[in-house]
Amino acid sequence: MISLFGRKQPEADSVSSDMALKQQRYHALVYAVHGDLFRYAYWLCRDRQVAEDLVQETFLRAWKSLDSLKDDNAAKAWLITILRRENARRFERKQFDLVDLDTVAVPDQHALSLEQGMENEWLRRHISELAEEYREPLLLQVLGGFSGEEIAEILNLNKNTVMTRLFRARNKLKDALEKDLQARGHNHG
Template identity: 35%
Template structure:
């Protein structure tokens, strides 16, 4: 996959749009899931992924072909998610109560468990939520996460530990209610 990806990126750098489409196809689903996990909103996630791919396309020439592409891509995705969320938090957003209640009334137990996890994740600080998403949703190693977030590996390990502890406390607290 790595050699194939390098060839693909070389083609993209030369302006091959079919190669970019292949790259998009291979990263779109996971990037959408990651953005959704960060924002908890399908529309926002789609916007973030679209902006991410635009930035990747515009900046592909600055990508160092000797380094792995995946961490570089996810660094752009995470930064774009943060930028978007910061912008969004400045706006006044109201929850559509009727739609939410309707949704809650028609959920299966598995959906409720997943929603409980989502709610717990939302209660975590953004930097803790992000490391959990990269680790468990995207399967990144601590070293890859450190590269994506431009952190020391020990900082990543510490954040993962603290995030898991906070998540346990929040889920435990929710289960006890």
């Protein structure tokens, strides 16, 4: 098609076809990683509404720059990076009232046994007590399912550093569990 000024204009079919392909790619991406992104966002903020907002903003930014994603296999790491940046922006924009995490009840999505609920709460508490340098790689591995190499890329760290931090995080949790078991043994012994 030629315009009034003698220039060729792109075919409408080509533009709509490109848009349809972008939409298909985007929907497949959202479908594949939405649950993982939400779990990670929820872990970061411990608020369902804020987590939903973070994920929504992450997907909005992903839509805007979807053409920059060259390797679909790297999509999950790319989206986690966007989500982490969105979470950081949250603190740049607004001052939040601080709350003692030990006094906040985290709603449980499943009807768990009392024992399982207690174990989950113990684990949440001890993971949240880890230094961020240990907590973040552990969460990316456990909640996000990322490999050491992917975590290194997301956090801009050397893979060996990530593996060391994961090892230390697990050891700190193991030590905390052993201390709790010893304390229970002495109390019931």
